[in-house]
Amino acid sequence: MKARPRVELPPDVEATFARAMRLEWLSLVLMISTAVLVYATISHSQAMKAVFVEDALSLIPPIAFLITGRIRWRTPNERFPYGYHRSVTIGYLCSAVALLSLGLLILFEALMTLVHREHPSIGVLGLFGHQIWIGWLAYPVLLYSIACEYTMGRMKQPLAKELHDKTLAADGRMNRADWMTGVAAMLGMTGIAFGWWWADAVTAALIAFEIVRDGWENLKEVLTDIMDEVPTKADEEERADWAAKLRDHVRGLDWVRDADVRLREEGNLFTGEVYVVPRTLDRAEERGAELIRSARALDWRFYELELVLVEKL
Amino acid sequence: MLRRMQIVLLVVSLAALACDAPRDPEETLTRVRRGGVLNAGASEDPPFLVRRGDDAVGIEAALIKDFAARNGAHVHWVWGAQETQFRALEKYQLDLVAGAVSAKTLWKKRVAVTRPYLESTTILACRRGVVPPTDLRDVEVAIEDGDPIGAEIEKQHGNVKRMHPLDVNQNVVAGNRTRILGLGYVFVETLQREKRSLATAPGENAFLQALEVFLAQRHDAIANAAGEQP
Numbered sequence: 001m002k003a004r005p006r007v008e009l010p011p012d013v014e015a016t017f018a019r020a021m022r023l024e025w026l027s028l029v030l031m032i033s034t035a036v037l038v039y040a041t042i043s044h045s046q047a048m049k050a051v052f053v054e055d056a057l058s059l060i061p062p063i064a065f066l067i068t069g070r071i072r073w074r075t076p077n078e079r080f081p082y083g084y085h086r087s088v089t090i091g092y093l094c095s096a097v098a099l100l101s102l103g104l105l106i107l108f109e110a111l112m113t114l115v116h117r118e119h120p121s122i123g124v125l126g127l128f129g130h131q132i133w134i135g136w137l138a139y140p141v142l143l144y145s146i147a148c149e150y151t152m153g154r155m156k157q158p159l160a161k162e163l164h165d166k167t168l169a170a171d172g173r174m175n176r177a178d179w180m181t182g183v184a185a186m187l188g189m190t191g192i193a194f195g196w197w198w199a200d201a202v203t204a205a206l207i208a209f210e211i212v213r214d215g216w217e218n219l220k221e222v223l224t225d226i227m228d229e230v231p232t233k234a235d236e237e238e239r240a241d242w243a244a245k246l247r248d249h250v251r252g253l254d255w256v257r258d259a260d261v262r263l264r265e266e267g268n269l270f271t272g273e274v275y276v277v278p279r280t281l282d283r284a285e286e287r288g289a290e291l292i293r294s295a296r297a298l299d300w301r302f303y304e305l306e307l308v309l310v311e312k313l
Numbered sequence: 314m315l316r317r318m319q320i321v322l323l324v325v326s327l328a329a330l331a332c333d334a335p336r337d338p339e340e341t342l343t344r345v346r347r348g349g350v351l352n353a354g355a356s357e358d359p360p361f362l363v364r365r366g367d368d369a370v371g372i373e374a375a376l377i378k379d380f381a382a383r384n385g386a387h388v389h390w391v392w393g394a395q396e397t398q399f400r401a402l403e404k405y406q407l408d409l410v411a412g413a414v415s416a417k418t419l420w421k422k423r424v425a426v427t428r429p430y431l432e433s434t435t436i437l438a439c440r441r442g443v444v445p446p447t448d449l450r451d452v453e454v455a456i457e458d459g460d461p462i463g464a465e466i467e468k469q470h471g472n473v474k475r476m477h478p479l480d481v482n483q484n485v486v487a488g489n490r491t492r493i494l495g496l497g498y499v500f501v502e503t504l505q506r507e508k509r510s511l512a513t514a515p516g517e518n519a520f521l522q523a524l525e526v527f528l529a530q531r532h533d534a535i536a537n538a539a540g541e542q543p
Contacts, residue, residue: 044425119338119516121425124525131526133335133518195336197516 003076004083007269010300013163020159020168021069024062027152027171031059034145041138043122046113046204047188048138050106054181054211055145060098061171064091068167072267088267092167092222099174100215107208110201119197138189142182149179161235164268164301166225169234170218177214181207228264231301242270242299249298255279255287260313261305269303275310284309335518339405342384342520351381354398355390356412360492361509361539364392372491372538373411376430377511380527399424405514409524416508425521429508430528431535432542435462436490438498443484445501455483462487465504491539 009017035055042048068087076083113120122135153175160169184203191199224232233240243263250259257279263272274291278284288307295302337343345351357364361373369377369390381388391398391407399420401407416429437454439445446452449471456463458477466473466487479488481496487504494500511528513521528535536543 118423121513121516121521122335122518123425123428123521124529126529131529133522135335135518192518193334193336195334195338195340195518197338 001078001081003078003081004304006075007073007083007085007303009073013300016159016162017069020156020163020165021066023152023155023159024065024069024168024171027156027175028059028062028066030148030152031055031062034141034148035059037141038145041125041134041141043134044120045122045135045138045185045189045192045200046106046110046120047185047200047207050110050204050207050211051142051145051181051185053102053106054178054207057095057098057102057211058149058171058174058178060095061091061167061174064095065165065167065171067091068267083266085267085269088165088167089222089225092170092218092225095167095170095174096215096218096222098215099211100219103208103211103213103215107205107212110204110208113201114198114205117197118201120192120200122192135189135193139186142186142189146179146182149175149182153179157235164234166221166234170221173218174214177210181210225265231263231265231270242301246274246295246298246302249295250274250276250291253287253291255282258313266303268301270299270301271304273306273308275308275313277312278309281309333519335522337517337519339514339517341405341408341514341517342523345381345386345408345520346384349386350389351377351384351386352389352391352406352408353377354395354402354407354410354412355392356395356398357392358413360489360495362412364390367392372431372535373509373511376528376531376535377409377411379531380524383527384523399512402512402514405517408514408520410512414510414512416510418510418512420512424515425513425517427510427513427521427525427528429510430532431509431539433507433509433539434490434503434541435460435465435488435505435507436493436503437485437487437501438493439485439501440481440483441497441499445499446485452485455479455486457488460488462504490541494540 035052038048038052038055042052068091071084071087074084122133124131125134125137127137153172156168156172156175160172184207188200188203191203231240231242243261246263247259247261250256250261255278256276258277260275261272262275263270274295291307292305295305355362355369358373359371361371362369363371363374367390378388395410395412398407398410402410402424414426416426418426420426449466449469451470451472453472453474454466455474455476456466457479458475463473463475479486479496486493486498511524513524533543
């Protein structure tokens with residue numbers, strides 16, 4: 001069986017990818033530290049529990065990225081002739097499902113707390129010989145969490161755009177949701193301190209709603225990817241006119257009478273068919289190879305485009 | 314300049330609000346301090362909590378009385394079934410439930426449970442002058458009727474002798490350390506540990522904080538009184 005060739009990345013993209021890998025390692029360490037700290041201050045607060053679940057869940061995208069980062073560029077072989085690039089989609093699917101299901105769980109619990117009018121009990125913790133109400137300890141912990149999430153989210157966004165990496169983009173969006181969650185939890189904790197027992201569960205419900213929304217958006221996105229949707233932007237600011245760009249380029253070649261393309265996404269890359277109605281079949285192999293090469297020069301994301309010569313479109 | 318003034322004002326007013334925080338949604342602490350009564354659900358657990366008429370004596374009883382006194386209140390003891398007391402506590406009909414409340418009580422999710430104020434141990438002991446057994450196999454061990462430690466002794470193939478009350482004339486006994494040593498037996502080994510707590514109404518965080526801070530201050534004194542390791 002003829003396997004696809006190995007993916008050749010331009011050096012600058014390669015460097016960006018290495019930077020993203022390092023950033024995700026850092027992110028993983030920071031998220032573990034925030035999750036541990038938040039866990040220590042959960043007590044009986046629903047909002048803090050929601051924050052903990054969200055922090056713990058936000059470990060999944062970096063892990064998915066780091067694992068698929070090692071797999072995705074492997075050379076295609078007899079067993080996997082199309083290569084390993086779809087592993088990115090699998091990683092993305094895992095995080096989306098985890099987000100959605102745990103969000104629903106927290107939402108349900110928070111609503112039940114409200115229905116049953118359960119009051120959150122928060123006790124005291126001994127720290128360096130002082131007895132401190134755990135509610136107060138939640139503030140510095142949440143501030144630390146917010147600072148980590150905010151910085152990570154801001155740093156991942158441009159890399160996700162450059163690499164056209166949806167796992168990384170989803171990760172960045174999750175970081176953004178996480179720091180907003182932290183702010184909400186601080187408000188909830190303030191509510192408890194003032195004796196408004198419902199503030200905690202209301203905040204938890206809002207956070208859970210945000211997690212569910214995030215999970216739903218990601219799940220929709222990954223399912224459409226699996227359905228071979230036309231390439232879409234990984235980040236809001238990214239332009240999504242690759243198909244038109246490629247088609248116009250091919251139409252501009254002198255031996256091409258008419259042309260069109262059919263594209264889909266495979267992880268960071270775009271692949272598919274280029275349909276050409278040729279003016280002449282003279283030196284067809286040579287011209288075809290040149291066309292594919294020039295497409296790759298147009299954008300590094302074009303990988304293994306198939307040239308199909310047709311009578312009419 | 315005006316903006317800075319506004320920020321200072323905001324911080325000061327928040328700090329002022331935070332001074333008496335956390336607060337109780339149902340105002341337990343305020344009510345105890347103003348009304349001078351702390352309603353405590355109690356069930357007997359000698360020697361920690363023992364009924365004397367309507368009053369209570371023992372280490373745990375003294376602790377609760379001290380806490381009430383510090384808040385200008387006296388304790389109104391409500392004796393009865395603990396399950397009922399927990400249900401009353403959940404609905405704010407009692408301020409506190411005492412009497413062998415474990416830090417891991419299954420009521421933990423429905424009411425507030427303090428951090429353990431004492432780790433009490435269940436021990437194996439023998440009468441003065443009796444050679445302590447090295448192995449419990451086929452040894453007769455006397456316990457108070459209904460003490461869950463019977464299971465552990467059976468697991469070690471000992472013969473459990475259940476009696477009520479546990480008297481001072483047994484060769485080998487097992488039970489709560491404070492109680493067993495109080496009967497004059499000699500310590501052999503520790504069999505089990507249990508963290509003791511008190512339960513308070515759910516979400517009454519000012520009351521919970523006041524009680525937990527008080528228990529932390531008394532931590533070593535309680536351990537000494539119970540003859541346990543602090």
